[in-house]
Amino acid sequence: MIIVMKKGAGKEALAEVKKRIRELGYKAHVIHGESRDVIGAIGDERGKAILQSLESMPHVEAVVPILRPYKLASREIKPEPSVFELAPGVSIGGKELLVMAGPCSVEGESQLLETARAVKAAGAKILRGGAFKPRTSPYAFQGLEEEGLKLLAAAREVTGLPIVTEVVNPRDVDLVARYADVLQVGARNVQNFPLLRLLGQQNKPVLLKRGMSTTIQEFLMSAEYILSEGNQRVVLCERGIRTFETATRNTLDLSAVPVLKEQTHLPVVIDPSHSTGHASLVPAMCYAAVAAGCDGLLVEVHNDPETASCDGPQSLTPEDFSAVMEKLRRFAAAADRSL
Numbered sequence: 001m002i003i004v005m006k007k008g009a010g011k012e013a014l015a016e017v018k019k020r021i022r023e024l025g026y027k028a029h030v031i032h033g034e035s036r037d038v039i040g041a042i043g044d045e046r047g048k049a050i051l052q053s054l055e056s057m058p059h060v061e062a063v064v065p066i067l068r069p070y071k072l073a074s075r076e077i078k079p080e081p082s083v084f085e086l087a088p089g090v091s092i093g094g095k096e097l098l099v100m101a102g103p104c105s106v107e108g109e110s111q112l113l114e115t116a117r118a119v120k121a122a123g124a125k126i127l128r129g130g131a132f133k134p135r136t137s138p139y140a141f142q143g144l145e146e147e148g149l150k151l152l153a154a155a156r157e158v159t160g161l162p163i164v165t166e167v168v169n170p171r172d173v174d175l176v177a178r179y180a181d182v183l184q185v186g187a188r189n190v191q192n193f194p195l196l197r198l199l200g201q202q203n204k205p206v207l208l209k210r211g212m213s214t215t216i217q218e219f220l221m222s223a224e225y226i227l228s229e230g231n232q233r234v235v236l237c238e239r240g241i242r243t244f245e246t247a248t249r250n251t252l253d254l255s256a257v258p259v260l261k262e263q264t265h266l267p268v269v270i271d272p273s274h275s276t277g278h279a280s281l282v283p284a285m286c287y288a289a290v291a292a293g294c295d296g297l298l299v300e301v302h303n304d305p306e307t308a309s310c311d312g313p314q315s316l317t318p319e320d321f322s323a324v325m326e327k328l329r330r331f332a333a334a335a336d337r338s339l
Contacts, residue, residue, distance in 0.1 A: 002063070014059075020057065025047070027043060068220075072227035075265050084205070097294075100299070101300070102115055102128040131145055134186055149178075163179070184209070185207070199226050210256070216260065236269070238253055269294055272299060273299055277314050282314065300315040
C-alpha cells in the first residue's frame with residue numbers, strides 16, 4: 001500500500017504514521033516527493049486491507065494499493081525518476097550520462113593504473129574492475145580477490161575515480177564494501193536472495209545486472225529484495241540475455257530500457273561489452289543504448305586486450321574507448337543528455 005501524506009505534513013506526523021504502520025506488522029519506507037511525502041507499507045499481502053484504517057489519521061490524504069508485485073521499485077510509489085549519488089560528486093539518473101569503464105578483471109598494478117588514467121582522460125566517471133570473478137570453468141582465472149580490491153583502492157587514490165566491483169559471495173559483502181564505492185551483482189547472482197538482502201543492508205549503491213534468462217519482472221523483483229531492506233540506491237544493468245543467436249555472446253535487449261523506464265523509477269545502464277562479446281560491436285551498442293534512453297554505460301577497457309586474463313575479445317583499447325566517448329557526446333546531445 002502507498003500512504004500519501006497531506007501537503008505540509010511535518011516530521012512528527014510522518015513519524016506517527018510510520019509508527020502505526022509498524023504496529024500493524026508492516027515495514028515503512030518513506031519516499032520524499034517535491035510537494036509531499038509518501039510511505040510504502042510493505043509486508044504480507046493477505047492482510048493489507050487493515051492498512052486502509054490509516055486514512056482516518058489526520059495527516060494522511062489517501063491509502064492506495066500498489067498493483068505491481070514489485071512495490072518499492074514501481075513508478076506507482078515514485079512517479080519521477082530517481083536521481084542519486086554513487087559517490088561524492090558522481091550522480092546517476094539525471095540529464096548527464098554516466099560512463100563506467102575499466103578492465104574485466106584486475107590483473108596487476110600497472111595494468112589497472114594505465115587503464116584507469118586512460119578512461120578518466122576520455123571522460124569516464126567511475127572505474128570498473130573485477131577482484132572476484134565468477135567463471136563458468138573452475139579452472140579459469142578467478143580474480144585477485146582482496147589484493148585486487150587493494151589495487152582498485154590504490155587506483156582510486158591516484159586518479160580520483162570511484163570504483164565499482166562485483167560481490168560474488170555473501171560472506172564477502174563486508175570485505176568488498178570496505179573498498180568499493182559501488183557494489184555490483186553479476187548476472188549469475190541476480191537471484192541469490194541472501195546476497196541481495198545483505199546488500200540491502202549496506203550503505204553503498206548497488207549495480208544489479210540482469211540474469212541471462214531473467215524476465216524483466218523477475219529482474220525488478222530482485223531489485224525489490226535490496227530496496228525492501230532499506231537500500232534505495234539501486235541501478236539496473238541490462239547486459240544481454242541468452243537466445244538462440246550465436247553471432248554475439250548474448251543478445252542485448254535494448255527494448256528493456258524503455259520498458260524499465262516505464263515501469264520503474266530506478267536508473268538503467270547498459271553493458272555493451274558482455275552483451276555482444278566483440279569489441280567491434282561495442283561502439284554501435286553504446287550509441288543505440290543512449291538513443292533508447294539509458295542513464296549510463298558499463299564498458300570494458302583494457303590497456304592490452306590481447307594479453308587479458310578475462311574477456312579480452314570484448315574489451316576496447318584506450319584509444320578506441322576515447323574515440324567512442326568523443327562520438328558518444330554527439331549522440332548524447334541528440335538525446336537531450338550531456339556527457
